[in-house]
């Protein structure tokens with residue numbers, strides 16, 4: 001591999017793709033700030049132990065996808081494969097639960113998983129996530145789904161579907177687990193090796209298999225919904241009814257179990273048919289056991305994570321996103337003019353206008369052409385004469401009109417039009 005090539009499964013985000021990222025980041029920030037969720041920034045790496053315990057040994061993530069390494073102090077560390085474990089670690093470490101009963105948090109950042117790179121699947125990818133910690137109220141589940149749904153529709157993504165399920169509580173799953181073992185055992189020799197392995201360790205995981213032959217067998221497997229206790233059932237009914245009241249359409253998918261061990265009750269995914277095999281844009285659910293599992297007090301929780309690469313792929317199918325329009329393009333040529341041009345640019349920028357300074361020193365007509373290509377509203381032309389007099393040529397690039405103006409006049413003209 002060449003040293004001037006990004007590592008496999010990683011990529012650079014360049015113009016114009018970056019405009020899509022900036023758009024979704026600003027929409028996300030606005031929506032989450034409106035819903036009074038607080039941003040949290042946790043480290044990009046944590047102890048390997050945190051993920052092993054928090055995500056679960058039997059998951060693909062812990063079993064084969066982690067970027068783990070021993071640092072120079074002999075500690076085993078792992079680049080975060082997801083955001084929840086770090087957020088929960090922070091909650092416990094800083095006793096955030098003592099500050100308020102319910103914490104509503106959001107995060108965004110790079111995640112790392114050793115996977116086979118494909119469209120919408122990378123080794124370094126980005127997630128936006130929310131976590132509501134400290135509430136077992138079904139409204140918390142519906143609220144986070146509603147926020148995801150608003151975010152996605154605000155971005156113009158309307159063809160998405162919400163798949164919903166309940167995985168019940170630990171006791172419900174114990175009974176269900178046995179039913180799954182009974183069901184899968186006769187098919188044991190037809191399961192893929194991972195699923196065969198999970199038959200004894202964690203049969204629920206088999207439902208999550210992406211292996212075609214296993215998926216076929218999974219079709220007729222027992223449904224968790226038949227194993228829910230009355231309390232779990234009631235929780236699920238309430239979530240469904242809240243979503244219906246909100247006008248959020250959903251499909252029930254009793255095979256939806258999610259890849260992580262700590263999920264309880266509500267599990268959901270938001271999918272797009274436009275993404276091929278990597279259809280899931282958002283995955284989430286309740287994880288009532290995780291905080292206690294990691295040494296904190298019993299804390300019910302619910303959250304989701306959205307894969308931003310997949311979102312950008314979808315956004316690119318919609319309208320083109322452009323950078324904000326350019327107000328001024330500053331053109332200068334000459335010994336006095338060039339240093340002056342920076343001062344002029346800074347003054348116009350401080351007045352609130354988006355201003356590009358041409359640093360090329362090329363001929364005036366060449367710079368004017370660039371101003372037009374850049375889509376600027378005005379060009380400010382500064383030669384040595386203008387630099388000495390303080391009167392600049394202001395050219396309206398749409399009409400072609402040109403006039404001689406001072407800096408103050410130029411700013412007031414731009415403010416009025």
Ligand code: ATP
Pocket residue numbers: 082113115120121122123124125126127258259278279280281282283284305306307308309310
């Ligand atoms: P998948 O089934 O596609 O592997 P997952 O269940 O592993 O997804 P989660 O851990 O729930 O995914 O992560 C939430 C979201 O993050 C996914 O729905 C997806 O949009 C995104 N995501 C997960 N892994 C990757 C990856 N390797 N590259 C890009 N996006 C990813």
Ligand code: MG
Pocket residue numbers: 060259
């Ligand atoms: Mg995965």
